[in-house]
Amino acid sequence: MGLPRRALRTTSISSLSAALVAGAAFGLAPATAAAAPATQAAQAADVRFVDIPGDGGTVLKGNVFSPSGAQPGQKFPAIVLPTSWAVPQIEYIAQAQKLADSGYVVVSYNSRGFWQSGGNIEVAGPPDIADASRVIDWTIANTAADPDKIGMAGVSYGAGISLLAAAHDKRVKAVGAISGWADLIESIYSGRTQHSMAAGLLTGAGFLTGRPSPELQQIMKDFLGSNLAKEQEMIDWGRKRSPATYLDQLNANKPAIMLANAWGDTIFPPNQYAKFFAQLDTPKRLELRPGDHATAEATGLLGLPNDVWTNTQRWFDHHLKGVDNDIDREQPVQLKSRTSGGYEGYADWKSVGPATTRIPLNDTEKLLANVDSGANGGIVLLSNALDQFLKTPPTASIPLLPRTFAAVWQSGRYDSAQQIRGTTKLHTTVTSTKPSGTLVAYLYDVGPLGVGKLVSHAPYTFHDKAPGQAFGVDLELFSTAYDVPAGHKLALVIDTVDPLYIEHNPTGAQLTFSSPAADPSFVSVPLREK
Template sequence: PDIADVSAVIDWALANSPADADRIGLGGVSYAAGITLLASAQDPRVKAVVAMSGWADLIESIYSGRTQHVQAAAMLGAAGYLTGRPGPELKTLLGNFLGSRLDKEQEMIEWGRRRSASEQVDRINANGAAIMLGNAWGDTIFPPNQYAKFYERLTGPKRLEFRPGDHATAEGTGLLGLPNDTWTNAHRWFDRYLKGERNGVDTEAPVQIKSRSDNGYEGYADWKSVGAGGTEKLALSDSEHLFANVDSGANGGILLLSSALDQFVKAPPIASVPLLPRAFAAVWQSERYDRARRIRGTAKLHTTVTPTKGDGTFVAYLYDVGPLGIGKLVSNAPYTFHGKTPGQAFGVDLELFSTAYD
């Protein structure tokens, strides 16, 4: 019904205003961003889209690593109750998701797929709308990885922008009418693909990112090129035996707050690495670097886990550790397993949330 609403608005505008059927664009933030992408798959009249702080893959957004992103799901549910009237289906889905109803897992995944533009990318490409995507590195509701993967599958005119911040904070000031890079480029995108203006937005490098550590932009030909500057592998040492269900002191911060602090005052979540209790946290450190390192794209962890129980969750954290042992969070990601044989090792390949950090 929400997608049908978009087409109904277009129908109304064409019937009751001087709107031009060949110049229809959709723009939105968060929920509206996801809706604009889905609508561009269903309504070929849409010629241009700007989707800011949205989702392309709902499952990868709040269930990556097969792990419930509890704060994100609770925030989305609360927003629904505050601003609308959640129906029985959504109420049941949220209850099952937050209640860890694994017997309903496949049902929840199918629910998410039907609401993911990544599942309809062929229709979006066939309709040919020009798609601009914008998001923040630290978006705790819709992380950047899923947007980047979706962007790579688009075949029409496209642009991808990543900046420091959390959910909707990168474009937040623009909602108040204040100067804002995201909104400036959104207007340029619409001017180019709806008005036909030759303003240069289509000749710039289509992937534009800003590091969390400085204020400059970097342009790339595609998402793969972001991490193409070289890969460094750090070998993990001997195995560690860990006790579970005790807070190690490492964490990804607080929804909306922590990444906003990183954006505005460059203060990411921190932890004292020497004080992390080794009974509850496996800690591996590289040698001290004698020059700066530029992290771009997606860090990956490969490890082996031998569980004492069949179900469990762990979280990987990548820290930038200073001389006093204070680690600034570079990235992290969770991983959950179910139905494993106790005492039998299994391999894990985990992508951390994409970032740009110096």
């Protein structure tokens, strides 16, 4: 008898989405291979593939889903979806179909410089922001879109472009920014340390699937080559591409903004989203879950049930359609612990971890630089995905860490579970034998056998310090939600090498960590109120 036409259409879309995500994840789908399945999907899903003129006439490859059974002159809210970094224009087909079935016009387009779209990769620069407005122009002129009900959403690169577009174009009334960034510098250069594994992955994917602009090529050469003479130029380049730079414009335009990210995002860590959220003066929502970059929402791209996409549609339903679905009455901060079950709601970010436990760092510790002690933050995209699905974060045997290369402090055993929520802060005093250096701080949950599970970490780099002269260091570790079982300890470990980062330790450098009586060293760990 066979499947009905709608079932065939949905099956085809889901299969196509599955192939897309698998291909993108392993870098196997060349640009020429993408065209054939896209054509097949267009026939099965009745989706219209189009050329959209972007800024300066640059052709952007896109697709349009429209509600079925639309009457002449009928208008619908519209959602514009810029694609993720290095992913073809068919990325959102499964979600676009769902949105169209619920009454939206959906226009997705391949960001400039990638795949068959024209132009060069500008990394959410002015041409990309202008492209978003040109796509909105085209959507209003060529579809049944209601010009007063325009939303934008995207994953990763598409999230950043959506936020930037909302700051520059008042027509954007609602945003769903999933696994994106608010501060590009804080994302890949936090603690003045290059996140080399993340930046290298993005650069390589850009060359494989698109055409990096000459400016981008030079920026990445200087960034990965540690060209400190160009540091301020690189920072200015990143600030121009950071939604946080345009906070005043966003607050003036007042689009409804939903931010969603993963605790272990190794490309865009959650701290910068949380800070940005706290400064927004718009209708807003922040969701943080276990996982790594884009892993929390990945199943939704396959057309499978997914909390991130479900809440994104609820957000649009309320703010574009006026649906009374309670999302505006829920607590605006929604967190899911890496180690326990359901969601926790909070009124704002500062309410997440109001209590603290403090670990004093009283003992003076000395270590030699340039050697990886075995404590590390894992592998980009992989380690925190394993934590999400298998509850297996990076681990280290704390008693076996070589104390020549790692400084270690531990708390006492906790009589009750410690629910860590928010941003752990380190304050210490450092003396270096060299003017430059890098340290990486790790917070571990240590069980009875001494095996530590990574709770959080962060890098810190210094330059131009006087050798032998002590200086203070204040470092925020990446925000998280993690439950430490009763009977366990917390351990702070500091070493100088981590595969995720470029280190700046000269040969033979030694670091000393002390705790002056007038300025004691400590780790402050935020806890959920019981």
